[in-house]
Amino acid sequence: MAKKEFQQIQDIGFKSLIESFKKYTGFKRDNILKGIGDDASVSMQSDGKVSCTSSEVFVEGVHFDLTYTPFQHLGYKLVTAAVSDILAMNAEPEQILIDIAIPNKYSVQMIEQLYKGIDAAAHDYKVQVTGGDTTASHQFLAASVVCIGVAEKDDIIYRKGAKEGDIICVTGELGSALAGLRILLREKRAWQDNPEQQFKPDLQPYEHVVQRQLIPKARIDLFNALKDSEVKPHCLIDLTQGLVADLSDVLKQSGVGAEIYSPAVPISLEARNVADEMNEDVDKYAFYGGEDFEMLFTLPEPLVEKFKAEFDDFIVIGRITEAEKQLTVNTGEEHNYQIEIES
Amino acid sequence: MAKKEFQQIQDIGFKSLIESFKKYTGFKRDNILKGIGDDASVSMQSDGKVSCTSSEVFVEGVHFDLTYTPFQHLGYKLVTAAVSDILAMNAEPEQILIDIAIPNKYSVQMIEQLYKGIDAAAHDYKVQVTGGDTTASHQFLAASVVCIGVAEKDDIIYRKGAKEGDIICVTGELGSALAGLRILLREKRAWQDNPEQQFKPDLQPYEHVVQRQLIPKARIDLFNALKDSEVKPHCLIDLTQGLVADLSDVLKQSGVGAEIYSPAVPISLEARNVADEMNEDVDKYAFYGGEDFEMLFTLPEPLVEKFKAEFDDFIVIGRITEAEKQLTVNTGEEHNYQIEIES
Missing domain, CATH: 3.30.1330.10 (PurM-like, N-terminal domain)
Incomplete structure (x- = not known):
């Protein structure tokens, strides 16, 4: 098939663009x-x-x-x-x-x-x-x-190190950064619709999520705790693209699958309130929202309790499985589903 | 004096902007x-x-x-x-x-x-x-x-190492990158003035200078020669802002002055031809033109001949002096002049 002479980047998307140019790495x-x-x-x-x-x-x-x-x-x-x-x-x-x-x-x-x-x-x-x-x-x-x-x-901990049976842990809470963005965008729209009005949005009730969007903190405390406890996770990634996107990359690179228990995914009350106000599903915020800058790591089961004694701001959300399971979401109800991992 | 609340960057320039924010270096x-x-x-x-x-x-x-x-x-x-x-x-x-x-x-x-x-x-x-x-x-x-x-x-060779008495050397030739830019800008203007015309500028006579502008080469050969010869210059800088700007920074950081012999500054015949065509002074190209990616270095006098035996694509253009001389340009004629170095 002849290549189009002017192929727009949005036709293939940035992910494919990056993927196809990965070969240009110069001298090894x-x-x-x-x-x-x-x-x-x-x-x-x-x-x-x-x-x-x-x-x-x-x-x-x-x-x-x-x-x-x-x-x-x-x-x-x-x-x-x-x-x-x-x-x-x-x-x-x-x-x-x-x-x-x-x-x-x-x-x-x-x-x-x-x-x-x-x-x-x-x-x-x-x-x-x-x-x-x-x-x-x-x-x-x-x-x-x-x-x-x-x-x-x-x-050094790579994304590719997750092993079947590992416990999947995440620090802090997910989805608040996106909840904060939702609020900021709503207030921006309100101002654009009424530019003459003295604009002073009351962000007080949303302070937590807005802060998570505007000044997120990197989890240097986790790094220090891992060092002190001499626990070394099999795999580690920061959550910047969203839980599903980032975990999918871990699974792809590690050649494994995962089952996550969606009720266990840590979500703040403030993020829930925003989702309710917006008539949106807060799980979507946690699964697909980016920029939380929390950490996801996987540990062999016996190390979870050991590490918890050193550092308690993380929660278990699931387990690494064989690759065939893809990314299985266990909702705790009847409608479990699978998200396919690209190979 | 009260600061203006909205001070435009062009009011102070990028150089001052960078200078004034240099203090924000975080944790030492x-x-x-x-x-x-x-x-x-x-x-x-x-x-x-x-x-x-x-x-x-x-x-x-x-x-x-x-x-x-x-x-x-x-x-x-x-x-x-x-x-x-x-x-x-x-x-x-x-x-x-x-x-x-x-x-x-x-x-x-x-x-x-x-x-x-x-x-x-x-x-x-x-x-x-x-x-x-x-x-x-x-x-x-x-x-x-x-x-x-x-x-x-x-x-490692810093900009701050130049010593009184050192010989100032530059590799290759200066000013060609600016000469190439002049040609490209002239042809662009010609095309903008006649957009309907089939535009095919004849760049053949300017090939050398246009190449110097578009695909400059970094002087990795100098790096290799210095390593092989075990000669270590007192100071080293790449010429990207122009000879005067880059040498001035060396003088300022080293706390010295310099005298350069302008007839010795290496300029290609092709750059001279462009300057003639443009009715401009080719010395200005060499002194103030950037992006040549040549190297300037200073050596104690006895090392110049030693290094020349290993690597011959450089030329002596002057000498490091006491700071009071600032940057003195010796034209070989009567109108020598001094360029002041900011402190």
Whole structure:
């Protein structure tokens, strides 16, 4: 079949685009243990340690909306996203580099707020800002954030390590970031419909979910607890695309399936209230909402209780199965269903 | 004095903006030997080696123009720019991460050309593409490229090392990249003035300078020659902002001045011809034109001949002096002049 000469990216989607260009990896270096495909790349140092590097890009209007995102929060969130990827390798984040392209419409003061947010997060996560580039842009602000961390080679945890029988655990709670986004978008629409009105939305009742959307925290506490307890999960990933998407990638890379008990998936009361208000299914928020920056990990059953004694902000949501089961959702009622994992 | 509440970035310029936000460096890590301020950051590993990381952002219409830049060349140039920064630390580039934000107007095929250019350059420079993010953008393509390299701690060369009496050397030739840009912009204007005409500019006579603009090469040969000869320059920088801007930064960071002999600055015949055609001063191209990706380094006088025996594609253009001389340009005629270095 002849290829179309002008094939639009939306015809194939970004996922396929990335997949088809994965082969362009340049020169193969012996010390690169992992290139594209996990939360971060992993390269061997001569001292037995490895360094992990992740990179993410954020474009205004695609990944964030400055009509409701304070610059300081945006700065904080950029760092959270980058740091979270390194934590998801079970490595210690050490430095970040931030490239920012800034359009004229934003003031020096606004950009200073952005840097203050970056600085605050960098202090919280104990990472140093070691570089980056600041340049002009057209209409939209764009940022690219790189984080570099370090670990003993044997401490690294890949997505591909989940084993049949493992218990699936998630930290914190899921779906609140999407609930917060729903509220912010509703209030933005209300303002757009009545631009003359003095706009002052009452976000107080939604404070928790809005905060989860605007200034999510990376789970450095889990990283520290794993280190202290000397428990090493078989697999680890940060939940940024949504539980189903991220777990599916784990299953695909590990060559296994999973059964999850949907009533066990941790959801906050606040997220439930938002879903009720919107007449939506809160399970959808938890399953498909992204940007929670919680961690999913799998452990052999005997280690679950051991680890719980060290760190209690996680919950068991299911179990790794043979691959044939795909991603089976056990609802605790009659309508269980299966989500197919692409191979 | 009260600060203005909305100060436009162009009121202070990007250089001041970057300068004033340099303080937001987050948490200070002991193993970071150099943060912001050189071609790359430098962090210590436990094996006595260091890793160097650089990051640059490129925005369509600001840093490149796709009306005359083939996608494949753009890909190549992004990698050149990133690799060049690591070479400018005298470190060996090992891996790159490339974030790309792509607007709808470009096809899958175009983006594949971009990746092919990245791949080709990565092969030429022996670096592996280990990661990056590909995402949607609005109207303009933006890319951010990170390069990571490795070196023995004592091999790193900073901008701050130039010493009074050192000989200033530059590789290759300067100003051709700007000459190429001048030609491309002239032809673009000609096409914009007559959009109905079948546009096929004859770039053949300008091939050398156009290539220098579109697919510059990073000087990995200099890096290899320095390694083989065991000559270590006191200071090293890649020429991306222009000779005057880059040398000024060296002088400022080293606390010295310089005298350069302008007739010695290496300029190609092709760049001279373009300047003549444009009725412009070719010395301006060489002094203020950026993106040549040549290297400037300083050596104690006795080492110049020794190194010349190993590597001959460089030329002596002047000498490091006491700071008071600022940047003195000796024209070989009567109108010598001084360029002041900001402190």
